[in-house]
Amino acid sequence: MSPSAARPASQPGPPDQPSSPDARLYNLCAGPSVFPDEVLQQIREDLWNYRGTGLGIMEISHRGPAFDELLADTQAAIRRLAKIPDDYSILFMTGGSTAQNFLVPLNMLPPGGTADYIETGYWSQRSVEDCRQAGYAPHRAFSGRDTQFRRIPADSELRFSSRPGYVHYTSNNTIYGTQFHRIPRVPEGVPLVCDACSDIFSRPIDISRYDLVYASAQKNLGVTGVTLVIARNEFIERGRTDIPRMLQYRTFAREESPPNTPPHFSIYTVNLMVHWILRQGGLEAMAARNAEKARILYDALDASGFYRPHADRTGPDAVWGSRSLMNVVFRLPTEQLDDLFVREARQAGFDQLRGHRATGGVRASIYNAFPKDGCTEFARFLVDFERRHA
Numbered sequence: 001m002s003p004s005a006a007r008p009a010s011q012p013g014p015p016d017q018p019s020s021p022d023a024r025l026y027n028l029c030a031g032p033s034v035f036p037d038e039v040l041q042q043i044r045e046d047l048w049n050y051r052g053t054g055l056g057i058m059e060i061s062h063r064g065p066a067f068d069e070l071l072a073d074t075q076a077a078i079r080r081l082a083k084i085p086d087d088y089s090i091l092f093m094t095g096g097s098t099a100q101n102f103l104v105p106l107n108m109l110p111p112g113g114t115a116d117y118i119e120t121g122y123w124s125q126r127s128v129e130d131c132r133q134a135g136y137a138p139h140r141a142f143s144g145r146d147t148q149f150r151r152i153p154a155d156s157e158l159r160f161s162s163r164p165g166y167v168h169y170t171s172n173n174t175i176y177g178t179q180f181h182r183i184p185r186v187p188e189g190v191p192l193v194c195d196a197c198s199d200i201f202s203r204p205i206d207i208s209r210y211d212l213v214y215a216s217a218q219k220n221l222g223v224t225g226v227t228l229v230i231a232r233n234e235f236i237e238r239g240r241t242d243i244p245r246m247l248q249y250r251t252f253a254r255e256e257s258p259p260n261t262p263p264h265f266s267i268y269t270v271n272l273m274v275h276w277i278l279r280q281g282g283l284e285a286m287a288a289r290n291a292e293k294a295r296i297l298y299d300a301l302d303a304s305g306f307y308r309p310h311a312d313r314t315g316p317d318a319v320w321g322s323r324s325l326m327n328v329v330f331r332l333p334t335e336q337l338d339d340l341f342v343r344e345a346r347q348a349g350f351d352q353l354r355g356h357r358a359t360g361g362v363r364a365s366i367y368n369a370f371p372k373d374g375c376t377e378f379a380r381f382l383v384d385f386e387r388r389h390a
């Protein structure tokens with residue numbers, strides 16, 4: 001296959017080939033990540049004149065009717081998409097998912113209190129460390145460190161402490177390419193908190209099982225700068241009141257309008273993405289489409305003795321084991337081949353494939369907006385590269 005065969009007709013031309021100024025690559029970045037073409041085109045229009053206001057979306061005031069309407073519509077669309085009942089609040093915060101690492105314990109734990117963490121990768125390690133640094137005593141209910149974070153634990157492996165303030169887990173491990181395909185079972189009455197940064201709205205979510213779910217936008221939800229928090233009102237109200245106002249969840253839940261200037265462009269992109277998912281058929285349709293895409297890549301990897309996927313193929317889930325449907329992480333036989341693969345892939349039109357420094361190798365992130373055709377083309381590239389270099 002010639003490199004040019006890997007280019008989609010709508011995204012012609014890697015930069016080192018003759019191409020039009022509009023040339024685009026398949027974006028397999030772990031985040032900030034790919035947008036659907038139709039959403040990008042809508043943004044292009046709205047940058048100039050947002051829905052007849054005569055102002056671009058970046059210029060409108062957060063105290064005006066256009067933003068009020070945008071905010072209300074975004075919240076309503078999220079409720080519709082994920083079936084969020086009225087006793088949960090939908091908040092738009094800043095500081096990324098990383099800030100939630102200290103905001104959750106700060107709000108929900110008494111000074112020095114304990115929460116349980118299911119440590120399945122880099123980001124959940126960070127959650128534990130940040131909780132400790134904020135002055136609390138996190139307990140690891142599980143750690144996958146000894147097995148290089150290749151696998152997701154079964155419920156029977158979780159060892160909870162006696163009275164944790166909450167249990168925290170990361171539903172998709174962006175760096176190691178593992179994912180929970182079920183919600184972990186936690187002790188009766190203990191609140192469950194989830195970092196869903198890299199798989200939010202990639203499949204249906206049963207929000208009633210959670211007290212708080214957070215996800216910064218830059219993977220499945222929109223552009224970086226805003227963090228979506230969905231939290232049970234009763235949980236929010238139980239939070240501490242003796243911490244600064246802007247660190248309390250209730251400040252964001254209660255205010256009629258946002259408590260300070262919000263990242264309104266980012267919220268606007270979340271609005272477009274949520275409506276795009278609704279137009280695709282909602283979360284069930286997204287789940288089916290994401291499974292199909294991931295299947296194409298894992299089948300190609302499994303058919304080869306050359307590529308070595310990082311995540312365990314076996315595990316608590318009968319179909320996927322511990323494998324992520326969002327981030328497909330694998331290695332080649334040598335680091336030199338890893339490098340060559342990433343370089344040649346870019347020339348063939350597939351960008352941002354280098355694995356995180358913690359794993360090395362290759363990471364193909366195929367979030368909601370990544371097209372199925374891109375997976376098919378990339379699977380062909382895998383076969384072709386192996387034929388030429390194995």
Ligand SMILES: Cc1ncc(COP(=O)(O)O)c(C=O)c1O
Pocket residue numbers: 031095096097098099123170172173174175195196197198216
């Ligand atoms: C699972 C997960 N949690 C947390 C983060 C940190 O997010 P942010 O950079 O928005 O703070 C990331 C970033 O990639 C992530 O993948």
